[in-house]
Amino acid sequence: MLVSCSDCFSDLLCGEDSGILSGALPERSSDIESPAYIEESVAGFIEEERNYVPGIDYIERFRSQSLDESAREKSVAWILKVQAYFGFQPLTAYLSVNYLDRFLYSRRLPQTNGWPLQLLSVACLSLAAKMEEPLVPSLLDLQVEGAKYIFEPRTIRRMELLVLGVLDWRLRSVTPFSFISFFAYKLDPTGTYTGCLTSRATEVILSNIREASFLEYWPSCIAAATILCAANEIPNFSLLNPAHAESWCDGLSKEKITSCYRLMQNFVVDNRRRKAPKVLPHLRVMTRARIGFGDSSSSSSSSSYKRRKLNNSLWVDDDKGSSD
Numbered sequence: 001m002l003v004s005c006s007d008c009f010s011d012l013l014c015g016e017d018s019g020i021l022s023g024a025l026p027e028r029s030s031d032i033e034s035p036a037y038i039e040e041s042v043a044g045f046i047e048e049e050r051n052y053v054p055g056i057d058y059i060e061r062f063r064s065q066s067l068d069e070s071a072r073e074k075s076v077a078w079i080l081k082v083q084a085y086f087g088f089q090p091l092t093a094y095l096s097v098n099y100l101d102r103f104l105y106s107r108r109l110p111q112t113n114g115w116p117l118q119l120l121s122v123a124c125l126s127l128a129a130k131m132e133e134p135l136v137p138s139l140l141d142l143q144v145e146g147a148k149y150i151f152e153p154r155t156i157r158r159m160e161l162l163v164l165g166v167l168d169w170r171l172r173s174v175t176p177f178s179f180i181s182f183f184a185y186k187l188d189p190t191g192t193y194t195g196c197l198t199s200r201a202t203e204v205i206l207s208n209i210r211e212a213s214f215l216e217y218w219p220s221c222i223a224a225a226t227i228l229c230a231a232n233e234i235p236n237f238s239l240l241n242p243a244h245a246e247s248w249c250d251g252l253s254k255e256k257i258t259s260c261y262r263l264m265q266n267f268v269v270d271n272r273r274r275k276a277p278k279v280l281p282h283l284r285v286m287t288r289a290r291i292g293f294g295d296s297s298s299s300s301s302s303s304s305y306k307r308r309k310l311n312n313s314l315w316v317d318d319d320k321g322s323s324d
Helices: 029-033 035-052 058-063 069-086 090-106 115-132 153-166 180-187 194-208 212-216 219-231 242-248 254-273
Strands: 002-004 135-137 149-151 283-287 306-310 313-317
Touching: 035 219, 058 090, 058 212, 069 090, 069 115, 069 212, 090 115, 090 153, 090 194, 115 135, 115 149, 115 153, 149 153, 180 194, 180 219, 180 242, 194 219, 194 254, 212 254, 219 242, 219 254, 242 254
Parallel strands: 149 283, 283 313
Antiparallel strands: 002 135, 306 313
């Protein structure tokens, strides 16, 4: 059953203060389409993007192994599979991962059999879907594509509130998708290849978001590098190099774009060699999780189970009482 997000999520926008993202629109549509307004908007995105990424030491936590890079990669892979399953927009998947990274930077999850990170992934995906999708699956239906645990809706809703609090309700993030159309136009003002460039850039962005290495780069840099990667596959732009991208907008760094572009080129080759991931059997666990993550808090699930069938899948419920 699908639920419209317009009814269940309208209240979540009330407390958000996101600068240019919540600013008043020009009075005439022609003003929005004017080059001056677009340039100003993109400059504003670059100014604001630092507020929607984890801190600069976040990537160092993965390198020092204080955060588990492989666990993050599995969570992002699951988000991408659910995004493909329901046909969500690419932005929905990217926002989900953005929320997850910003939360992990600010709060430490309990090290308890992996379920806290999965609960966080479900909550972040649910919030992103409510932000971007016209129709949102129920919280139970959202937990598909090899999810090891299944959480009750009220548990997920509590986790959503915790995520909202940690993110200070700032959900309208600046992402690479805020820039790619503009950068594609800068590269190809005639519009001949802009559709191909943005489409391919979108694919590259999604294929790389599971890699923690890209957390070192801000959205504008990632967008510029992906447009360059996309252009590299079009003969007309074969001589293009990262130095050209620096002129597309103030605030771009040639050195950062070059570094990101080279890293991206390596992963583009690796992704082409990868086989499609296997979908795990739908054997899942229903758990009542206690929410309240802090720097040293922990949580555990009950060990008593009651078996039941639901939607032709085998589910396991850890509560002997009735569920909501």
